[in-house]
Amino acid sequence: MARVTIWNEYRQERSDDRVRAVYPDGIHAALAEGLTQAGFDVRVATLDEPEHGLTDEVLAATDVLTWWGHAAHGEVRDEIVERVQQRVLTGMGLVVLHSGHHSKIFRRLMGTSCDLKWREAGEHQRVWVVDPAHPIAQRLGESFVVDHEEMYGEHFDIPAPDRLVFVSWFPGGEVFRSGCCFERGRGRIFYFQPGHETYATYFDANVRRVIANAVRWAAQPQGAQPTFGRREPLEPV
Amino acid sequence: MARVTIWNEYRQERSDDRVRAVYPDGIHAALAEGLTQAGFDVRVATLDEPEHGLTDEVLAATDVLTWWGHAAHGEVRDEIVERVQQRVLTGMGLVVLHSGHHSKIFRRLMGTSCDLKWREAGEHQRVWVVDPAHPIAQRLGESFVVDHEEMYGEHFDIPAPDRLVFVSWFPGGEVFRSGCCFERGRGRIFYFQPGHETYATYFDANVRRVIANAVRWAAQPQGAQPTFGRREPLEPV
Amino acid sequence: MARVTIWNEYRQERSDDRVRAVYPDGIHAALAEGLTQAGFDVRVATLDEPEHGLTDEVLAATDVLTWWGHAAHGEVRDEIVERVQQRVLTGMGLVVLHSGHHSKIFRRLMGTSCDLKWREAGEHQRVWVVDPAHPIAQRLGESFVVDHEEMYGEHFDIPAPDRLVFVSWFPGGEVFRSGCCFERGRGRIFYFQPGHETYATYFDANVRRVIANAVRWAAQPQGAQPTFGRREPLEPV
Amino acid sequence: MARVTIWNEYRQERSDDRVRAVYPDGIHAALAEGLTQAGFDVRVATLDEPEHGLTDEVLAATDVLTWWGHAAHGEVRDEIVERVQQRVLTGMGLVVLHSGHHSKIFRRLMGTSCDLKWREAGEHQRVWVVDPAHPIAQRLGESFVVDHEEMYGEHFDIPAPDRLVFVSWFPGGEVFRSGCCFERGRGRIFYFQPGHETYATYFDANVRRVIANAVRWAAQPQGAQPTFGRREPLEPV
Numbered sequence: 001m002a003r004v005t006i007w008n009e010y011r012q013e014r015s016d017d018r019v020r021a022v023y024p025d026g027i028h029a030a031l032a033e034g035l036t037q038a039g040f041d042v043r044v045a046t047l048d049e050p051e052h053g054l055t056d057e058v059l060a061a062t063d064v065l066t067w068w069g070h071a072a073h074g075e076v077r078d079e080i081v082e083r084v085q086q087r088v089l090t091g092m093g094l095v096v097l098h099s100g101h102h103s104k105i106f107r108r109l110m111g112t113s114c115d116l117k118w119r120e121a122g123e124h125q126r127v128w129v130v131d132p133a134h135p136i137a138q139r140l141g142e143s144f145v146v147d148h149e150e151m152y153g154e155h156f157d158i159p160a161p162d163r164l165v166f167v168s169w170f171p172g173g174e175v176f177r178s179g180c181c182f183e184r185g186r187g188r189i190f191y192f193q194p195g196h197e198t199y200a201t202y203f204d205a206n207v208r209r210v211i212a213n214a215v216r217w218a219a220q221p222q223g224a225q226p227t228f229g230r231r232e233p234l235e236p237v
Numbered sequence: 238m239a240r241v242t243i244w245n246e247y248r249q250e251r252s253d254d255r256v257r258a259v260y261p262d263g264i265h266a267a268l269a270e271g272l273t274q275a276g277f278d279v280r281v282a283t284l285d286e287p288e289h290g291l292t293d294e295v296l297a298a299t300d301v302l303t304w305w306g307h308a309a310h311g312e313v314r315d316e317i318v319e320r321v322q323q324r325v326l327t328g329m330g331l332v333v334l335h336s337g338h339h340s341k342i343f344r345r346l347m348g349t350s351c352d353l354k355w356r357e358a359g360e361h362q363r364v365w366v367v368d369p370a371h372p373i374a375q376r377l378g379e380s381f382v383v384d385h386e387e388m389y390g391e392h393f394d395i396p397a398p399d400r401l402v403f404v405s406w407f408p409g410g411e412v413f414r415s416g417c418c419f420e421r422g423r424g425r426i427f428y429f430q431p432g433h434e435t436y437a438t439y440f441d442a443n444v445r446r447v448i449a450n451a452v453r454w455a456a457q458p459q460g461a462q463p464t465f466g467r468r469e470p471l472e473p474v
Numbered sequence: 475m476a477r478v479t480i481w482n483e484y485r486q487e488r489s490d491d492r493v494r495a496v497y498p499d500g501i502h503a504a505l506a507e508g509l510t511q512a513g514f515d516v517r518v519a520t521l522d523e524p525e526h527g528l529t530d531e532v533l534a535a536t537d538v539l540t541w542w543g544h545a546a547h548g549e550v551r552d553e554i555v556e557r558v559q560q561r562v563l564t565g566m567g568l569v570v571l572h573s574g575h576h577s578k579i580f581r582r583l584m585g586t587s588c589d590l591k592w593r594e595a596g597e598h599q600r601v602w603v604v605d606p607a608h609p610i611a612q613r614l615g616e617s618f619v620v621d622h623e624e625m626y627g628e629h630f631d632i633p634a635p636d637r638l639v640f641v642s643w644f645p646g647g648e649v650f651r652s653g654c655c656f657e658r659g660r661g662r663i664f665y666f667q668p669g670h671e672t673y674a675t676y677f678d679a680n681v682r683r684v685i686a687n688a689v690r691w692a693a694q695p696q697g698a699q700p701t702f703g704r705r706e707p708l709e710p711v
Numbered sequence: 712m713a714r715v716t717i718w719n720e721y722r723q724e725r726s727d728d729r730v731r732a733v734y735p736d737g738i739h740a741a742l743a744e745g746l747t748q749a750g751f752d753v754r755v756a757t758l759d760e761p762e763h764g765l766t767d768e769v770l771a772a773t774d775v776l777t778w779w780g781h782a783a784h785g786e787v788r789d790e791i792v793e794r795v796q797q798r799v800l801t802g803m804g805l806v807v808l809h810s811g812h813h814s815k816i817f818r819r820l821m822g823t824s825c826d827l828k829w830r831e832a833g834e835h836q837r838v839w840v841v842d843p844a845h846p847i848a849q850r851l852g853e854s855f856v857v858d859h860e861e862m863y864g865e866h867f868d869i870p871a872p873d874r875l876v877f878v879s880w881f882p883g884g885e886v887f888r889s890g891c892c893f894e895r896g897r898g899r900i901f902y903f904q905p906g907h908e909t910y911a912t913y914f915d916a917n918v919r920r921v922i923a924n925a926v927r928w929a930a931q932p933q934g935a936q937p938t939f940g941r942r943e944p945l946e947p948v
Contacts, residue, residue, distance in 0.1 A: 085822075089823060089824060089868070091370070108822060109822040110822055111796075111819060111820040111821055111822045111895055112800060112895050112896050113800060113896065113939075115939035115940075116939060117938070117939060117940065117941075117942045118940070118941060118942070119941060119942055119943070119944070121944075121948070123948060126471065126647050128628045128629070128648075128649050129461040129463065129628075129629065130628050130629060130630075130651065131420065131634065132422075132423045132460045132461040132462065132463050132629060133328070133420040133421075133422070133423045133424060133425050133457055133460055134420070134460075135457060137460060137461040138457065138459045138460060138461070139459045139461075140461045141461065141462075142461055142462060142463045142464060142628075142629060143628075151942075153942060154602045154603075154604050154616075154617075154641065154937070155602070155603065155604060155606060155616055155937030155938075155939070156604070157800070157896055157937065157939070159870065159873075159893070159894070159895055160605065160637065160638070160873055160894060162400070162870075162871055163399070163634070164634070164638065167628065167641060167649045167651070168649070169643060169647055169648065169649045171472065171944070171946065171948045172942075172943075172944030172945055172946050172948050173600050173643055173944060173945030173946040174602075174643065174942075174945070175602050175641045175642070175643045175649050177604065177641070182870070183368065183370040183371070183870070183871060184370075184822055184823050184870055185369075185370070185823050185824065185868055186369045186370045187370060188370050220370055220371075220372060220375065222375045222376045223369045223370055223371075223374060223375060224366040224369040224374040224375070224376075224377045224378065224379055225369065225378075225379060226366065226369050226379045226865070226866030226868065227379060227828070227866075228824075228826035228827060228828060228866070228868070229826075229828060229829070230828075230829060230830060231828045231829070231830055231862075231864060231883075231885075232830070232883075233830065233832075233882070233883030233884060234363065234883055234884030234885070235408065235882065235883050235884040237832070237834060237882045237883050322585075326586060326587060326631070345585060346585040347585055348559075348582060348583040348584055348585045348658055349563060349658050349659050350563060350659065350702075352702035352703075353702060354701070354702060354703065354704075354705045355703070355704060355705070356704060356705055356706070356707070358707075358711070360711060363884050365865045365866070365885075365886050366865075366866065367865050367866060367867070367888065368871065369866060379865075379866055380865075388705075390705060391700070391839045391840075391841050391853075391854075391878065392700030392701075392702070392839070392840065392841060392843060392853060393841075394563070394659055394700065394702070396633065396636075396656070396657070396658055397636055397657060397842065397874070397875070399633075399634055400871065401871070401875065404865065404878060404886045404888070405886070406880060406884055406885065406886045408707070408709065408711045409705075409706075409707030409708055409709050409711050410707060410708030410709040410837050410880055411705075411708070411839075411880065412839050412878045412879070412880045412886050414841065414878070419633070420633070420634060421585055421586050421633055422586050422587065422631055463628070463629030463631065464591070464629075465587075465589035465590060465591060465629070465631070466589075466591065466592070467591075467592060467593060468591045468592070468593055468625075468627060468646075468648075469593070469646075470593065470595075470645070470646030470647060471646055471647030471648070472645065472646050472647040474595070474597060474645045474646050565844070600945065603935040603937065605894065606896075606897045606934045606935040606936065606937050607802070607894040607895075607896070607897045607898060607899050607931055607934055608894070608931075608934075609931060611934060611935040612931065612933045612934060612935070613933045613935075614935045615935065615936075616935055616936060616937045616938060636874070637873070645946065657842065657844040657845070658844075659843075659844070660843045660844045661844060662844050694844055694845075694846060694849065696849045696850045697843045697844055697845075697848060697849060698840040698843040698848040698849070698850075698851045698852065698853055699843065699852075699853060700840065700843050700853045701853060708837065709882065
């Protein structure tokens with residue numbers, strides 16, 4: 001069973017009463033509960049630990065890393081971002097959640113600004129499956145509602161996803177590509193939009209199912225291992 | 238474990254001594270041996286059975302269908318092709334092998350001619366992994382050689398694959414997109430080029446690994462179930 | 475300048491007062507006006523002409539064909555569909571409009587059911603650009619509104635578009651991939667969702683701009699010409 | 712007509728007799744000759760100019776930038792790389808040539824290592840068109856030969872191209888995705904593999920046609936302009 005490291009900024013849960021009220025043990029605890037119930041081997045790492053909890057040893061023992069950050073993207077040290085990127089390129093899965101769209105690691109892997117529109121108004125959103133053959137859509141309905149969320153709207157400045165799994169509808173007139181698959185190097189990346197810190201999204205059954213499906217999809221520990229550099233011919237020339 | 242139906246035209250093994258010498262029990266037997274060893278629940282269907290062995294009951298009990306045909310594509314009845322297409326669109330996986338590129342079912346699912354270049358000269362080919370993160374490339378080297386094969390060369394008139402996993406090199410100067418993933422409806426389709434009837438390709442360990450990986454990837458029995466047709470609003474309008 | 479043939483079923487404009495009120499000269503006339511103003515060389519063909527107006531000569535002299543049909547898809551003769559498909563595969567562009575999603579030609583080129591959800595209630599829709607680098611999005615705003623349209627909702631059972639240019643929002647809670655690019659053979663295909671026969675959509679300036687951009691994008695009369703079949707080696711083997 | 716800035720490292724032509732013998736006026740001069748003949752408005756910028764010749768003014772007046780670098784990627788200043796990246800994301804086209812695969816700007820836009828295999832042995836290569844509908848393949852044959860080139864082989868560690876136009880064959884047994892389209896932000900990017908500094912590749916008629924086609928494809932000065940940030944609802948909520 002895949003080994004998951006849940007990375008959480010873990011600041012607003014301690015500094016903001018509204019966030020603590022929803023996630024008293026941290027957003028990571030809600031995510032860990034869901035992924036543990038789904039059968040994964042789960043550990044947690046947070047921003048304020050040494051090396052943000054992401055030592056070489058931790059990353060080497062991680063099949064899939066989930067990433068939640070919001071207010072302190074700039075405090076993530078560049079050498080740790082570089083380390084995570086290299087680990088993704090050599091095969092670790094990465095599941096980027098909600099405001100993680102603006103994290104250094106996601107922007108670096110995408111090569112774009114990852115900008116979007118947003119509105120924090122507790123609106124509901126409807127998430128539509130547009131790729132029902134995809135493993136991340138397994139055991140979901142054709143759409144589901146998240147009761148209270150931050151609106152994220154197009155344009156979302158990302159590369160065209162390698163697979164687009166979800167598109168979301170918001171009551172204010174916006175749409176959003178809310179479930180996006182990417183492959184980079186030997187690593188698989190999934191971006192999933194729901195999960196604002198003041199709403200109980202990570203306790204939602206559909207959201208938990210998506211994240212578990214995404215972890216399962218992103219875990220590919222036995223991929224082919226390419227090599228690079230100068231080569232002699234394989235055939236007589 | 239996924240339930241696989243191996244479909245084989247099964248004509249040349251009975252009519253052509255060169256083919257019988259390689260596949261005395263039929264190409265399906267070699268495929269069945271490999272997939273059984275990989276742990277799948279395997280059955281066989283052939284062209285000359287009633288309904289080509291592809292009754293509604295068989296298809297309903299099939300998670301992934303593999304397809305090998307060559308000399309008698311035209312004898313596959315249109316209503317059976319239609320039945321297989323519908324089953325793919327509702328979630329059955331399909332692995333199309335070698336000369337199956339010109340089968341009615343593959344052409345119908347692709348919408349293109351599926352034409353290509355070819356030469357039957359027993360040349361070796363080198364298969365390169367170009368998507369090492371893909372599950373179909375799991376536990377392979379970065380390339381492998383098939384000792385004797387029919388050359389298939391570009392241009393291969395297919396839609397751009399949803400994922401391109403393998404590109405092959407042939408000594409005569411040709412390249413070929415030899416491992417191609419498609420999603421159509423709720424079904425997953427993989428085309429894999431090696432497997433001419435006069436060469437022992439389906440006994441090759443790498444080829445068997447690819448086909449087993451492809452079956453595992455294509456089996457998605459719990460996909461989201463879209464509905465269609467006239468709808469009332471989900472929101473107050 | 476590209477030569478465009480506008481194909482129209484042209485039945486409801488003659489049989490249904492509500493449609494005639496909007497398109498007294500036929501939907502084709504509104505489309506022809508827009509494309510002529512955009513500088514294209516335009517002709518018209520309709521269902522009730524001999525060979526549906528799509529003779530070999532007409533198709534040979536057509537760079538881009540636009541297709542609007544709704545009530546009489548079944549009356550389009552299969553040999554004409556086959557002829558159009560072959561012409562697309564050898565390089566003619568095809569712009570499929572609105573209810574043309576269920577035309578024989580589109581379904582044949584896609585290989586899927588092309589089913590979707592729908593509601594005819596005159597709701598407005600907002601069309602969002604999700605691929606601002608695409609030529610079909612040139613000189614548009616980041617979104618635009620069509621005042622009255624038929625709702626088309628996901629899931630839309632098509633292959634994943636080669637490029638997804640527009641996603642639409644509807645007030646009833648639905649989203650739709652409303653601008654989709656495909657390449658098949660040497661031909662380029664664009665599906666564009668707005669255009670129900672009882673609304674004045676094809677007089678809308680943004681809609682006309684999209685269709686003109688799509689025609690320009692789909693016209694590729696000088697593409698590379700692949701050849702197929704048995705080949706001698708290009709290199710000494 | 713699109714305004715092109717040809718960026719060249721322009722070191723080896725001055726320091727290495729073998730390179731000077733092929734490109735006495737610099738690689739940029741050969742590229743400029745071809746693009747000028749194709750009708751583009753061409754200027755040149757090189758590494759050793761102030762700001763590497765890529766001031767804000769130059770970039771603002773550039774529709775498409777071509778990039779050739781090899782021995783001095785590390786000397787390109789990070790703030791200039793950042794500036795070019797921002798300009799691509801707001802709509803400038805970028806054509807990356809040969810050893811530019813390892814340039815800072817290409818790696819930053821891709822998010823991957825962009826590593827590959829290579830061998831400098833003056834072998835010929837055959838370039839196959841695998842997307843004949845693409846504008847970059849216009850007026851080419853179905854394949855063409857470059858007489859002497861550096862071998863570049865898979866695996867090429869890039870994101871899956873948004874469109875794959877060319878795949879190359881090398882006599883030593885290698886294949887390479889040698890013509891790759893990407894969209895990032897509002898900018899279009901094309902990577903094209905031929906062009907080692909010791910071979911006369913940029914005088915080759917087919918290579919020049921590809922580069923001119925790529926410049927034409929990448930120039931999209933009127934793309935839709937997305938906006939980002941906090942938004943009020945567009946609909947009553």
